[in-house]
Every structure is written in structure tokens, then in C-alpha cells.
Amino acid sequence: MGNFEALVEVQLRPGISDPQGATIERALPALGFTGVSGVRAGKAFRLQVEAPDDQAARRIVEELSERLLANPVIEAASVSIISPPPA
Amino acid sequence: MGNFEALVEVQLRPGISDPQGATIERALPALGFTGVSGVRAGKAFRLQVEAPDDQAARRIVEELSERLLANPVIEAASVSIISPPPA
Amino acid sequence: MALVAVRVGVVVFPGTNCEHDVAEALVELGAEAQLVWHGSASLDALDAVVLPGGFAHGDYLRPGAIARFSPVMAGVREYAAGGGPVVGICNGFQVLTEAHLLPGALQKNKGLTFLCRMTELEVTSDRSALTAGVELGRRLLVPVNHFEGNYTAGPATLRRLEDEGRVVLRYVDNPNGSVHDIAGICNEGGNVVGLMPHPERASHELLGSTDGLVLLRALLAWAGARLEPAGRG
Amino acid sequence: MNGSLHRELGLTDEEAVSIERILGRGPNHLELAMYAVMWSEHCSYKSSRVHLRRLPTEGPGVLVGPGENAGVIDAGDGIAVAIRIESHNHPSAIEPYQGAATGVGGIIRDIFTMGARPIALMDPLRFGPPTDARNRWVASGVVSGISGYGNAVGVPTVGGELEFGSCYAGNPLVNVLCCGLLPKDRLVLGRAGGVGNLAVLLGSTTGRDGIGGVSVLASAAFTDDPDAEASKRPNVQVGDPFEEKRLIEATLELLDKHLVVGIQDLGGAGLTCATSETASRGGVGMDVDVEAVPLREPGLAPYEVMTSESQERMLAIITPEALSSVLDVCQRWEVRASVVGKVTATGRLRVLKGWDGEVLADVPAASLHEDAPVCYRPMRPPARLLDGDGMATNGGVPTPPPPTSEADVAHDLLSLLADPSWAFGQYDHQLFRNTVVAPGADAALLRLSAPGVRAPSGSPARGIALSTDGNPRWCAVDPRAGTRLIVAESALNVACTGATPVALVNCLNFGNPEHAEVMWQFSEAIDGMAEACTGLGIPVVGGNVSFYNESRGTDIDPTPVVGTLGLVDRLRPGTPTPALTDRSTVLLLGPSSVSLAGSRWVAECPGSQAGGALAELDLELHSRLLELLAALVNERLVDGVHDVSDGGLGVALAEMAVKSGTGFRVSGITGLAELFGEGPSRVLISVPPANVQLITDRAGAAGVPTAALGTAGGDRLIVEGLLDLSLAEAEAAWKGALPTVFSAP
Numbered sequence A, B: 001m002g003n004f005e006a007l008v009e010v011q012l013r014p015g016i017s018d019p020q021g022a023t024i025e026r027a028l029p030a031l032g033f034t035g036v037s038g039v040r041a042g043k044a045f046r047l048q049v050e051a052p053d054d055q056a057a058r059r060i061v062e063e064l065s066e067r068l069l070a071n072p073v074i075e076a077a078s079v080s081i082i083s084p085p086p087a
Numbered sequence C: 001m002a003l004v005a006v007r008v009g010v011v012v013f014p015g016t017n018c019e020h021d022v023a024e025a026l027v028e029l030g031a032e033a034q035l036v037w038h039g040s041a042s043l044d045a046l047d048a049v050v051l052p053g054g055f056a057h058g059d060y061l062r063p064g065a066i067a068r069f070s071p072v073m074a075g076v077r078e079y080a081a082g083g084g085p086v087v088g089i090c091n092g093f094q095v096l097t098e099a100h101l102l103p104g105a106l107q108k109n110k111g112l113t114f115l116c117r118m119t120e121l122e123v124t125s126d127r128s129a130l131t132a133g134v135e136l137g138r139r140l141l142v143p144v145n146h147f148e149g150n151y152t153a154g155p156a157t158l159r160r161l162e163d164e165g166r167v168v169l170r171y172v173d174n175p176n177g178s179v180h181d182i183a184g185i186c187n188e189g190g191n192v193v194g195l196m197p198h199p200e201r202a203s204h205e206l207l208g209s210t211d212g213l214v215l216l217r218a219l220l221a222w223a224g225a226r227l228e229p230a231g232r233g
Numbered sequence D: 001m002n003g004s005l006h007r008e009l010g011l012t013d014e015e016a017v018s019i020e021r022i023l024g025r026g027p028n029h030l031e032l033a034m035y036a037v038m039w040s041e042h043c044s045y046k047s048s049r050v051h052l053r054r055l056p057t058e059g060p061g062v063l064v065g066p067g068e069n070a071g072v073i074d075a076g077d078g079i080a081v082a083i084r085i086e087s088h089n090h091p092s093a094i095e096p097y098q099g100a101a102t103g104v105g106g107i108i109r110d111i112f113t114m115g116a117r118p119i120a121l122m123d124p125l126r127f128g129p130p131t132d133a134r135n136r137w138v139a140s141g142v143v144s145g146i147s148g149y150g151n152a153v154g155v156p157t158v159g160g161e162l163e164f165g166s167c168y169a170g171n172p173l174v175n176v177l178c179c180g181l182l183p184k185d186r187l188v189l190g191r192a193g194g195v196g197n198l199a200v201l202l203g204s205t206t207g208r209d210g211i212g213g214v215s216v217l218a219s220a221a222f223t224d225d226p227d228a229e230a231s232k233r234p235n236v237q238v239g240d241p242f243e244e245k246r247l248i249e250a251t252l253e254l255l256d257k258h259l260v261v262g263i264q265d266l267g268g269a270g271l272t273c274a275t276s277e278t279a280s281r282g283g284v285g286m287d288v289d290v291e292a293v294p295l296r297e298p299g300l301a302p303y304e305v306m307t308s309e310s311q312e313r314m315l316a317i318i319t320p321e322a323l324s325s326v327l328d329v330c331q332r333w334e335v336r337a338s339v340v341g342k343v344t345a346t347g348r349l350r351v352l353k354g355w356d357g358e359v360l361a362d363v364p365a366a367s368l369h370e371d372a373p374v375c376y377r378p379m380r381p382p383a384r385l386l387d388g389d390g391m392a393t394n395g396g397v398p399t400p401p402p403p404t405s406e407a408d409v410a411h412d413l414l415s416l417l418a419d420p421s422w423a424f425g426q427y428d429h430q431l432f433r434n435t436v437v438a439p440g441a442d443a444a445l446l447r448l449s450a451p452g453v454r455a456p457s458g459s460p461a462r463g464i465a466l467s468t469d470g471n472p473r474w475c476a477v478d479p480r481a482g483t484r485l486i487v488a489e490s491a492l493n494v495a496c497t498g499a500t501p502v503a504l505v506n507c508l509n510f511g512n513p514e515h516a517e518v519m520w521q522f523s524e525a526i527d528g529m530a531e532a533c534t535g536l537g538i539p540v541v542g543g544n545v546s547f548y549n550e551s552r553g554t555d556i557d558p559t560p561v562v563g564t565l566g567l568v569d570r571l572r573p574g575t576p577t578p579a580l581t582d583r584s585t586v587l588l589l590g591p592s593s594v595s596l597a598g599s600r601w602v603a604e605c606p607g608s609q610a611g612g613a614l615a616e617l618d619l620e621l622h623s624r625l626l627e628l629l630a631a632l633v634n635e636r637l638v639d640g641v642h643d644v645s646d647g648g649l650g651v652a653l654a655e656m657a658v659k660s661g662t663g664f665r666v667s668g669i670t671g672l673a674e675l676f677g678e679g680p681s682r683v684l685i686s687v688p689p690a691n692v693q694l695i696t697d698r699a700g701a702a703g704v705p706t707a708a709l710g711t712a713g714g715d716r717l718i719v720e721g722l723l724d725l726s727l728a729e730a731e732a733a734w735k736g737a738l739p740t741v742f743s744a745p
Ligand SMILES: Nc1ncnc2c1ncn2[C@@H]1O[C@H](COP(=O)(O)OP(=O)(O)O)[C@@H](O)[C@H]1O
Pocket: D122, D123, D124, D125, D157, D158, D159, D160, D161, D162, D420, D423, D424, D438, D439, D440, D441, D442, D443, D444, D468, D469, D493, D645, D646
């Protein structure tokens, strides 16, 4: 068993309006940021998971994301397993 | 000039309490997830930025993160530049 | 008028805060109200169930996201499947959508701030437990109090809701960006209803409106009509 | 004495000597840290204590006065009201959202500690001008923080203030008031008793939050030095309203079941304060096991555990027999509970590493409070007020207003209108079905009722009214007279809902007490408050002092803020609010004397000049006015009511118009000084013509002057000879002012 670190990024699905992202985008020119577009505001979760290998870790975190961390009606989650288990 | 996609992850700094992460973690056993720990709940922003190269893109996004996306007093932002400019 | 008082269970999750208000308003209408802790699983002895407003589990992650896994929700699901009336108010509506007892989702308000204010609603369907017998087109003054009240659903879901007359309440002056000005919807059977406005806050002369009583009375009438003539079976 | 460590911890050399004298030996590091936090300005009130004694604190309904976690007033029907106000200024300057949120959390704990269910919050707020992006960031963050925490914890925010002024640019004022209800017999006090009893820590785990916060965050001024700010960063605390909500429910259940002997919240100075205070109030000692304290992160040193200001924690003193029942209640509410202390007969606070382990600290519990130093700081009136004899005078010469055209008057009036619903529209202000008059009127009016706290059935619905008031402009001109006016205004606001003012709490926001002028302002403000409260018969039941409000070396204008509690014997639907009714007569109750000194118009409208003396307050007249007004309101002889405060008659009339969508035509206001001048004891009422004679007679009998100003109706705001403005334009200016400025990036 190893201890894996996972990053779960949750964003609104394409087509679902994202007023927060849009508000940030509107504020940028006044702050001197030009050339920035397509801002999306979502959530990022970090967690440690115990699993035999990184495949298994990914499966657990994916299930957790679908069942809890994202609302599939409006959101999509993407999982990255970051750290390899300590040798 | 190329168009780069960036992901900004904003998390509370270590040592700052994260009630949201802790509450999610407390809920997990009831959902049948054991072996998950250290849940931190933060924000994820996606954006497109125009810049001459990925170094420059990173600098722009880092500045934007510090000034707008995170409050450095309690949060830390980490920037990844994801897509290479289209050839 | 039913001879026995209708027994309404008001579900309390940790973080719920409108349970006393709902119970009190129902009792003032002659019902019996009892608080049901989220850890209990059986709702058998009840004539109606209300999921009141508040911040179940702090609204952490998403409103309703954690609450939907509470033991009581298995009971609510079963109770609803048996035709029992279930009303989710505000946070309760959010819990019902997270639990997929109602379709769609409630996103952050368009203006990205919490909103607490009076709204005007129009009754647009009378086929729900909360609006049965209420005249279509009737206008009601009932306050809202939420950050995530912006109702969202895919085009197919919306079409079904509209075609089947399941949009029960609409805002006259949409405060939060909800699609089709939706303030409340019901399931196919009409027995599960969710709405963002708080009828219990428009339930006393001293509070500026009593229009919420129209909805709460309809609920008690619906629940009363399901009782056996001799009382509970 | 160990070098300069005591100085780094904020203790003076004399204080270090006292500590040695008390202990009969040199303190160790932990002991020094405990004295440092307890003897800080924030916890010990060392600069203010000698002055606060001059406030009147007694009255017939006062059950608990200053000194406990909250004041408690008997409201009749077996119900008592607990009330308290606090500042969270410095934390909010660094992290506005969390600073405000944790301020709300802290004040709520002060209320339920007394056994009261918190039912209302108020948030008097002051920020730098919103034309600056940083000030907007602070203001929006604070409002979101109050909304985010208050709404989620389930306590409605029913009123407050929202003001902007350049002296607050680096140092916002975030004050929060909370009020709660309790059955009179549930009143508990923060004291430990009974040797062998247990101290149980309830709520959150302990982390490094706010370590040194008391001495560093709350007592240090802000500078532009980024390193100095960076060193404070790890101290920012994050609020958890969900934890607090469960803590409220668990605590009230424990109290209902009579399971606790005493209880105290953990605020500034954390465990050190809670353990030593409960012990010294109860005349006992306490042993604390630092290893029994549940930690959020490993490796906290004992001094960190003892001074951490982690939020959402309470200390309950219980008998050993009650322990298992206490744990049951806590488990149901998912509240962590751990025995961390034992009551002893020694009078000493001992910190142990394991119950039978090493003694890490051993000090007389009471010495942390009672032996705290008292400072008699030097005071000096500002130079402009010193005449040849060195005596304070009123200073300055009244400046006649510059001549203006009708268009300029309209422009000035429009610029003074701002609907604060930008803030309070984000707050749940209706929870508990109590809110009879919502924010936006002169005072909030609530039913005297809360879950578990009801009047006997059949008794008439009774009410409480709440108003918070401050006015830095008046206090900058004359802190003593200005504070008198603030108390008078607050009482009048409450009377506008038909209530009788019965108690007052204060939050005294001042600059650096080491500046003699600041101490003079403070002392004058106390005297002004004492005079007005005595004259109006309103006892002061609690307060809070916030010093060191300064940025870049400049002190803020003196900003005492008061919160007034009023009672209404019988609530009826249709309480009048600031509104005009078509065809009603507009009457002014009260004297006509006003002053432009310290007025909003002078402060905000370009071209005008400062100077002069404030209008005189006649306390006897004011008392008569309060009584008369409450009676007229309760008998429903008036349709609309609004006191005349900042912005004078012009703003008061315009506010009544825009809030009701009804214009007016008034006459007899001859100049700008009359239109925008400010003075006490003045109320506008909108009256059905049939009642005018009766009201004039009643006012005459009460010795209150009246003046008929004109008539309500139409869609214009007309002051003959001065102003003619469309209602739509006024409405747009009022509604749009804050949303417009705050929508800028
Ligand atoms: N920050 C705030 N939070 C809640 N309510 C507020 C706030 N600011 C102003 N209000 C409300 O708006 C109304 C007008 O405020 P204000 O002009 O300060 O009143 P007054 O001059 O009568 O003291 C009051 O009801 C007050 O409670």
C-alpha cells in the first residue's frame, strides 16, 4: 500500500454559465491585464489516499469525485495523481 | 505571440485552518471512503493568455494570481502553463 | 378540515437553521410538527415531510452535497416513492436536487452575492403538494434568502418540466438568474416539491406578508386528504 | 529577568518587575507569554479602565452589567436580553473576509456563553473612501465575511451602519453587536466553582491561529513595512460558522439540561484567558493539562497551546458526575469535547504536561487579571482648542455656508444619498420570524421571541428595538458633545419604532493611547457618554475598547459607537417607518437649532468649510421627545417617522421620499444651514391631516416644539426657494450610489 497525493479539479461543464469567471475576466483590463480570456472559476481539492498502486488510487479518487466532489448535473471533475508512493 | 492555457490552483497556506476541507474529510467514512486524509479545499481557475512564450505567460498569470485570484495573506497560488502555443 | 392534526416532520441536519420557524408556522396553522434528526432513517409515522432552510453541513463543498448522504435521506426517498408529500425549502430544495429527487441544480446567484429580500411569485401550476387548490396566476409575496438559488437544468429537463406543468412557482422579477424565472418545481407525482423562497417567513401579520400561508395550507390540505377517514391506518 | 524577551512580547520593564514580584522568582517563557497576552491592552483595558468607571451602569432592569461576557437586561415575561458589541478592526484590515467573519463568531460566543440564544447581529462599519480600489476590496470583503458567517451560523443581521471616511483608509472599523434571549433562570456566569470539577474544552481543535495575535495583531499599528506585515500573516484566523452553529446548539442544550456549573468562550488570549478568568471569578485554582488539548497540527509548544486564538471553542466547567451526559450531548451535535482542566483549591493556575507530569507554569490565577497594570496615560486637548489660558474651549468659528444655486443644492443632496441595502441585502435579516422592522429604517424592531424562549401564551407580543450609531465628524469637532449627540440619536432611533430605550453598549474606537490627544478624546467621549446616559436614564451594560486605530502614523478620528436596546410593550402590525404617505402633513418635532459644524454636508460637499460648535443637546427636552414620539408611534397617530440625523433635514426628507416613492413640497427652510445643518432631538413625521391638531397639542403639552413643513405627495422633492428635484432622479441616485461605485474593478 502506498500513500498517493491527488489533485481534483472541478469546473462547470461547458455550456453552463460561469458568472464568477466572467466577472473576473471583466475586471482584468482595468488592472492592466490584456490578452487574458476564457476565465473559468472552479474548485481544486487536494487529498491523500492509500492504495496499492496509482491506478487504484486514481479509481478511488475518481469515484469520490463523481459521487461527492462534483455535481455531475453541472460540473465535471478531472483527477491527477501526483506523488508516487514512497519507495 | 502564442495563446497559452493556464491552470491556477489556490489553496489556503499550510497552518491556516481549512474548515471546508475538514468537513468534507469527516463526511467520507459514512460514504465508504476509508484511507483518505488531508483533504484541502481550494479554487481552480482556467484561463487563456496571450504571450510571446511560456515563460512570459507564466509571469503574467503569476502576477494576476497574486493580485486578484488569491489573498497572499492566507492563500498560495500555484500556476501551471498547460498547452504549448499552436504551431 | 381533518379531524386529526396533520403530522409534519421537519428534518434537521447539522447546520439547518429554519427548522423552528417552519415548525412554528405549521403549528400556528393547526398542524403537529416534530423535528426529525438527520440520523434517523424512518419517516413512517408522518403525514408530510419538510426539509427546511439553513446551511446543512455548513454548505461546505456545495449546498446539499454532504446532506444527501445522511441516513434520513434514504427515508425521504422511500417516503417520496410511496407518494408522501416532501417539500424542500431553500437549502431543502438544494438537498433534494443533490439527492436527485428533483432534477436540475442550484448555482450561485447571477449577481454573485447572497440575497435576502422580498420577492413576488406567480403560481404557475397547481399540480403540486404545495400549490394544489391555489388559483393559477395568483401573485404571492414571499422572501428569498440564498446565495445559490439560480436554478439551472439542461434543455431536455426544462422542456419536460414545462410540458408536464411541473414549474410550480416563478419569480415575477427574477432576482437570481434562474432559467425560465423558476422559483419552485415538483416531481412527476407532484408530491415532491422544491422552492427557494421561504413561505414560513411570510406567515404572520407582523412580518409584512402572510402569503406564505397559502402554500403551507395547501400542503396541509394535501397531506390531510391522504389520511384515512378514520385517521391514520 | 531574561533579557528583552518581555519587551518583544509587549511587556514593559515595570510590568516585568511586577511579574517577578508576584511570582517571587523570574517567570519562565510560558509564564511570560501568559502574562503578556493577559496584560495586553486588548485583554486588560489598561489604558481605559480608569476612565470607564465613570459610566453609569445601574438601572432597574439590569441583571448583569459590564465585566461579564455580555450585559443582561430583564425584558419582562421571564425573558432576559443579553447584548454585547466588539471590534475586529485590525484583523479585518489584513484579511477582510475572515477578519469580519471571526469578529461575528466571537461576539456570538459572548452571547451564548451567557445562556442566551443569539437572535440578532448588527454591523457598524467604517471604511476608507470607495473611490479607491483597496478600500473597495476591504469593504466588499468585510460585508461578504459578515454575510458568509452570520447567515451560515444562523443569526440574522438586522442592522448596522455603513460609512466612509478618509481616516479609515488603512484602518477600517468593523464593529459587531450581538443580542440574544434567554429564560431568566438559565443565566449562567463564566466562573468555575467546586474543587474537583472538570474544565471541558468544546469545539474546534487548537492550531497556531492568532498566536501572539493579542499582543501583535490587536495592539500593533500598521505600517507600510511589508516585512512587518508578513510576520503577522500566519496569525490570520479562519472562521468556521458550521462549527459555531453546532457549538451554539450543544451549549444551549447543556445549559438547558443544567449540566454545567460555569462556561466561558475562548477569545483573545485563548485558553490562558478562559482558564484563569473562570478560576479567578470563582475564587479557585485550576490545573490544565496541555497534552489533553486536541491539536490541529502536531508540534505546538505549550505557550502556543495556551495562547492560541483558534476560533469556535468554549470552556465548560462541569461536575465529574455530569461528564458522561455532557459527552453524549456533544457527540450528538458532533462537537469535540475534551477534559483539559481540573478545578483546585489553590487559587493557582498550573499548566501541566500530563496530569501527573511536569509543571510548566504555576501562577496565581487572579494575578493575570487583577494585578494587570493600570495606566494613567497623559491627556492633552489638541492645540486648536487651547486658548490663552490653556483651557479647552469649543474652538473654531462658525463658517457661513457659501451661496449656492438650486442646481448645486440638488447636486449636493444627491451626492449625500446612498441606500445601504447594498450591504444589508446580503444579510439574512429575517431568520426566527422575528423581524418586524427590517434594516433600512431608523432601528430594527424584533419580536421578543426565540426558539426555546417564548413568553407565556396569551401575553401580548412584545418587542425589542436595536440601533447602532456613531459619528466621527461630530466627535472630531468635540468628542464630548459629539458623544452626547450620538447617545441621543441612538435613543431617538429606537423611539422611532415605539420603543423605550433601556440599555446601551459601546464600542470605543480610538487612535494610539500613547498620544496624549487621543487619551483626551477618549476621556472626553466617556464623559459625554456618561452625561447623556445619566440624563436619559440609560445604563451602560457593556462595551469594548479598540485603541491603536491609526494608519501611517495618523490616528483615526475619535469614533465611539453605541448600540441601544429598546423595549416595546405591545407589537402591532403596521409600525411606521421612514416613509411619506400621499397627502399627509410633514411635521418636524423638536427644536430648530442646528449647526454645520461636523456635518456631513460640510465634510463631503466640495466648496464648503469646516469649523464651529455642535448644536446643543437639551437632555430634558430629549427625554420628553423620546416619550412623546414612542407614544405617537404606538398609538399609530403617525404614518411615517424618521429622525433627522446626518445630512440634516434635506437628507431626512429625501430618504423618506425615496423609500416610499412619494415626493413632497415643504417651505420655510431658508438656507443651506437649515437644510443640511445637524442638530439633536429632531424627528420628521408624516401625519394624516386629521391628526395634526391632536399631535400639535400633545407636543405642546410635552413641551416639544413642532413645525409644519409642508405636504407629502407628487413626484418631486421641493423645498421652496432651495430645491426642486425629480423623485426619479433622487431614487436613482440613492439606489445606485453604492452598487455603482462597488461595481468598479
Ligand atoms: N452595514 C449595515 N448592516 C446592516 N444594516 C445597515 C448597515 N448600514 C446601514 N444599515 C441600516 O440602514 C438603515 C439606515 O442606516 P443609518 O443611515 O446609519 O441610520 P440612522 O441614521 O437612522 O442611524 C438602518 O436601518 C441601518 O440598520
